[in-house]
Amino acid sequence: MSISQEVLGDERGTLLAFVEAQRAALRQAVEGLSEEQAAGRHSASELSLSGLLKHAAQVERNWLRMAQQQPYESTVETHLNGFKLLEGETIPSVLAAWEGISAELAQFVADLPSLDETFPLPPAPWFPENHKVSMRWMLLHLVEEFARHAGHADVIRESLDGTKAMG
Template sequence: MAQLSTEVLGDERGTLLAFVESQRAALREAAEGLTEEQAAGRHSASELSLSGLLKHAAQVERNWLRLAQQQPYKSSYETHLAGFKLIEGETMPSVLASWEEVAADLRAFVEAVPTLDQTFPLPEAPWFPKDTKVSIRWMLLHLVEEFARHAGHADVIRESLDGTKAMG
């Protein structure tokens, strides 16, 4: 199992980053020890796979970081759906390595911003309210929510696959 930090972080920024990492770890742990085929398989009533969930989570984090940095962002419903499946050349190790890079970039960005109150605009998209800005704090809480939701999905998939339970 992945090791979580035992460091007690007293400030809000560190605490939020620790919660984001905790949920990242829960997602990664659900896929530990599986073959590529097992991770890509559909093992429950859901169409989701463990490898697809990991790829999606990494892409979501990358997209939110780009938005917060006010870098170009393009997304569509089709690219969103495609983000749940590995394509030719992608492997679990490559997805996890890419996610580690994104996680390090997010941490560095969040540690460098002057305040978590700093806002950035959401792009025009059917799933975002028009002309809305969100804070870095909001983004971090959203990532906790997103990763926690998918960690639950991952737990169900893994338990359906081989009986492995996240908490016991």
């Protein structure tokens, strides 16, 4: 998030601005790259830049669906395929889908009576049993998730062509 960006003074606006700042860092990591460059492994990691974009969009969609208490597909296969572009998927298509998800999240958060509202976490080995989290927690988790992967993207991009996120 650049200092010149206006951040809304309320908690919702501030949290959404931090989520967006981390989304932007991930999007910037692929700017100017071909599909092949973005899909390549350019560091010791198995991660690719296009895979990180797709994963972040999938994570945001899944958390939004959990918060809305709507079904979503979460299998080992969808998780593994979430780190690579499949036949017919492109960086522009992933970015367009993510833009729609992001707009849906912003509207959902704007319509909430309170960020203290909670939702149950689904049964999964990585979640505590019978646990609920608040909408505030979810937004902070998205900041954490995207920031982690923006760091991965920085390393991958610098390994690819020397481009650094901070100049």
